Amino acid sequence: MPFDEQTRERARTLIARYPKPRSALLPLLHLVQSEEGYVTPAGIGFCAEQLGLTKAEVGAVATFYTMYKRRPVGDYHVGVCTNTLCAVMGGDAVYAALKEHLGVDGQNAVTDDGRVSLEHIECNAACDYAPVVMVNWEFFDNQTPESAKALVDDLRAGTAVKPTRGADSVCTWREAERVLAGFYDGRADEGAAAGPATLEGLRLAGQQEGTD
Amino acid sequence: MRLTPVLSANWGSDRPWTLDGYGDYAGARKALAMDPDAVIQTVKDSGLRGRGGAGFPTGNKWGFIPQGDGKPHYLVVNADESEPGTCKDIPIMLANPHVLIEGVVIASYAIRANHAFIYVRGEVLHVVRRLQAAVQEAYAAGILGGNVLGSGYALDVVVHAGAGAYICGEETALLDSLEGYRGQPRLRPPFPAVAGLYASPTVINNVESIASVPAILDKGVEWFRTFGTEKSPGFTLYSLSGHVTRPGQYEAPLGVTLRELLDVAGGVREGHQLKFWTPGGSSTPILTAEHLDVPLDYEAIGEAGSMLGTKALQIFDETTCVVRAVLRWTEFYAHESCGKCTPCREGTYWMVQILQRLEAGSGDAQDIDTLLDACDNILGRSFCALGDGATSPITSSVQYFKDEYVAHWEQGGCPFDPTAATLFATATQGAR
Numbered sequence: 001m002p003f004d005e006q007t008r009e010r011a012r013t014l015i016a017r018y019p020k021p022r023s024a025l026l027p028l029l030h031l032v033q034s035e036e037g038y039v040t041p042a043g044i045g046f047c048a049e050q051l052g053l054t055k056a057e058v059g060a061v062a063t064f065y066t067m068y069k070r071r072p073v074g075d076y077h078v079g080v081c082t083n084t085l086c087a088v089m090g091g092d093a094v095y096a097a098l099k100e101h102l103g104v105d106g107q108n109a110v111t112d113d114g115r116v117s118l119e120h121i122e123c124n125a126a127c128d129y130a131p132v133v134m135v136n137w138e139f140f141d142n143q144t145p146e147s148a149k150a151l152v153d154d155l156r157a158g159t160a161v162k163p164t165r166g167a168d169s170v171c172t173w174r175e176a177e178r179v180l181a182g183f184y185d186g187r188a189d190e191g192a193a194a195g196p197a198t199l200e201g202l203r204l205a206g207q208q209e210g211t212d
Numbered sequence: 213m214r215l216t217p218v219l220s221a222n223w224g225s226d227r228p229w230t231l232d233g234y235g236d237y238a239g240a241r242k243a244l245a246m247d248p249d250a251v252i253q254t255v256k257d258s259g260l261r262g263r264g265g266a267g268f269p270t271g272n273k274w275g276f277i278p279q280g281d282g283k284p285h286y287l288v289v290n291a292d293e294s295e296p297g298t299c300k301d302i303p304i305m306l307a308n309p310h311v312l313i314e315g316v317v318i319a320s321y322a323i324r325a326n327h328a329f330i331y332v333r334g335e336v337l338h339v340v341r342r343l344q345a346a347v348q349e350a351y352a353a354g355i356l357g358g359n360v361l362g363s364g365y366a367l368d369v370v371v372h373a374g375a376g377a378y379i380c381g382e383e384t385a386l387l388d389s390l391e392g393y394r395g396q397p398r399l400r401p402p403f404p405a406v407a408g409l410y411a412s413p414t415v416i417n418n419v420e421s422i423a424s425v426p427a428i429l430d431k432g433v434e435w436f437r438t439f440g441t442e443k444s445p446g447f448t449l450y451s452l453s454g455h456v457t458r459p460g461q462y463e464a465p466l467g468v469t470l471r472e473l474l475d476v477a478g479g480v481r482e483g484h485q486l487k488f489w490t491p492g493g494s495s496t497p498i499l500t501a502e503h504l505d506v507p508l509d510y511e512a513i514g515e516a517g518s519m520l521g522t523k524a525l526q527i528f529d530e531t532t533c534v535v536r537a538v539l540r541w542t543e544f545y546a547h548e549s550c551g552k553c554t555p556c557r558e559g560t561y562w563m564v565q566i567l568q569r570l571e572a573g574s575g576d577a578q579d580i581d582t583l584l585d586a587c588d589n590i591l592g593r594s595f596c597a598l599g600d601g602a603t604s605p606i607t608s609s610v611q612y613f614k615d616e617y618v619a620h621w622e623q624g625g626c627p628f629d630p631t632a633a634t635l636f637a638t639a640t641q642g643a644r
Contacts (some may be wrong), residue, residue: 006218006222009265009475018370019284019327019410020410022391022392022393023390023391023392024494025392026372026373026374026375026389026392027372027373030373030375030377032429041261044337051392060394061392061394063375063377064377064395065376065395066375066376066377067374067376068375070374079335082540083296083494083540083541084296084537084540084541084544085296085297088528088532088536088537088630089454089633089635090635090636092462092630093630093631093634093636097215117563121294122294122378122544122547122548123294123295123297123544124335124336125294125298125301125333125336126299126300126302126450126461127296127298127451127453127454127524127526128299128453128460128461129299129459130454130459130635131634131635132452134335136337137334137335137337138337138338139334139336139338142635144635145636163338165338166305166337166338167337167338169454171337175532176337177358179337179340179344180334180340181342181373182344182371182372182373184341184344184345184348185341187341188229188338188341188342188345188346189229189345191338193225193227193228193306193307194223194224194303195224195304196308197458197459197460197461198223198303198306198307198460198461199223199224199460199461200458200459200460200461200477201217201461201462201476202213202215202217202328202461203224204215204458204462204476205214205215205216205217205463208214209216
């Protein structure tokens with residue numbers, strides 16, 4: 001049975017953070033995904049019950065946002081940016097290569113083993129690292145078709161992978177969703193402050209200082 | 213041209229995301245010793261303009277909040293960075309979340325808010341962690357909570373993760389989303405300063421705007437105004453991406469030019485020439501090599517027929533098909549249109565159909581006219597600026613590159629090799 005007492009306690013914690021309970025709906029839907037993997041009918045009912053809304057009201061919200069999934073995704077959800085800049089820089093080629101390599105087609109399609117799902121995503125605010133791939137919303141910068149195929153192979157084989165800018169390893173989809181719901185997992189001190197492109201201007205400013 | 217790291221100054225230091233690595237909240241301490249109205253006046257005097265795209269004076273926004281009205285006031289930080297090309301707020305929050313929290317303390321105190329929200333897009337897990345950890349750390353250090361830095365002022369801050377919707381970067385859609393609804397824009401007036409979150413007076417500011425405030429309080433208005441121009445004072449993050457030798461974040465005074473930035477960044481990738489660029493994301497009309505010397509400030513870029521936007525400089529060289537680029541952006545707007553207003557919802561859908569035909573080489577001159585007519589019927593005819601933004605790439609690309617549209621139907625297909633434009637193109641195709 002999903003939504004045990006601990007989950008209900010978490011829901012109450014989220015609702016208490018806001019001046020008005022309904023503001024907790026987006027966090028609650030993330031919480032549902034952390035328990036169920038996606039927004040199940042039972043999850044919609046759970047949110048409705050917690051907030052005193054109808055299931056229709058919750059469903060209307062859940063279906064508006066692309067991060068809420070209506071079917072199960074993989075333990076590792078892979079997003080390839082195919083907005084213009086990433087697409088031009090190679091995102092289209094990366095996405096095409098992954099579709100073929102994984103044998104999946106269509107948004108959020110999952111591999112037979114349930115390990116990996118694939119989505120083409122919109123701009124993820126990392127354009128200076130194009131082309132960009134996300135795994136459970138961690139950054140994998142400057143990808144090529146080959147590096148992306150090796151990445152998903154590791155994910156399917158259960159080999160730990162390290163984001164370019166993020167924690168030391170990628171957590172599961174459900175673990176990520178619990179953080180997004182608003183429950184910190186204690187991993188902020190992992191990883192670097194910034195990647196090389198982020199620091200490029202600062203580095204060159206230092207060189208300008210040196211030439212004075 | 214001199215780079216001027218202020219926001220980015222500590223990004224290379226040891227664990228800058230921790231309180232120890234950040235510093236002592238000197239700007240907030242100064243603000244809390246002042247009258248709130250004096251804090252607002254300081255930010256007004258600095259001339260700081262909103263860094264989220266519109267360039268509205270930040271201090272004026274704060275000044276619009278009615279005081280003594282008996283209602284709770286709210287500060288909402290717009291950290292839903294998702295305008296294509298824009299990638300400055302995410303690195304700020306990843307490396308330096310405390311500068312944002314310090315700005316939140318100052319802004320909330322100024323507008324007499326006791327509750328602030330950081331609405332961060334959900335698709336950036338480690339950024340969410342860094343924000344959550346910094347807020348926890350700030351509570352533990354007495355920077356947030358019932359007695360902020362011993363001043364008696366109370367402030368609670370909630371980190372709120374979105375769920376994947378570009379429209380929630382629009383401030384009134386963000387408010388609806390934060391209230392637990394579908395993110396759809398509201399009709400204005402009333403403006404959020406009067407009836408925002410929970411129908412109470414609310415200030416919504418971009419991450420970079422709020423992060424710029426602590427230094428202004430700490431170092432003063434005169435210091436801030438030594439950067440930039442009279443009407444666009446201060447420093448800002450210019451984000452270079454695409455076909456440039458060294459993509460990245462370049463912090464410089466407002467009013468520098470793309471030519472100057474490219475000089476520092478090693479120019480367009482080797483062996484190639486600039487074809488077109490966006491000054492501030494995909495919603496700002498594209499510009500070309502003839503605009504390399506236009507100062508990148510709000511006024512000059514406006515006079516050049518575009519907008520400074522988020523200073524997201526997406527650089528495309530001659531290997532890029534402009535029709536493909538515009539089609540992809542239009543698909544984005546069609547996907548992200550919330551559906552509330554008919555011109556935007558229907559218009560973006562049909563423009564995608566026409567652009568697909570054009571890119572495939574089966575369009576004709578009538579299609580260009582239809583596209584421009586559709587743009588005319590979208591621009592200024594919807595609640596928010598998403599529809600307006602959707603017309604920018606189309607009208608500007610037809611203005612500068614109509615020949616390329618024609619070439620598609622004359623040749624019966626796209627004349628470009630997409631492989632040549634990629635990061636991993638071979639040397640003969642033109643790698644960097």
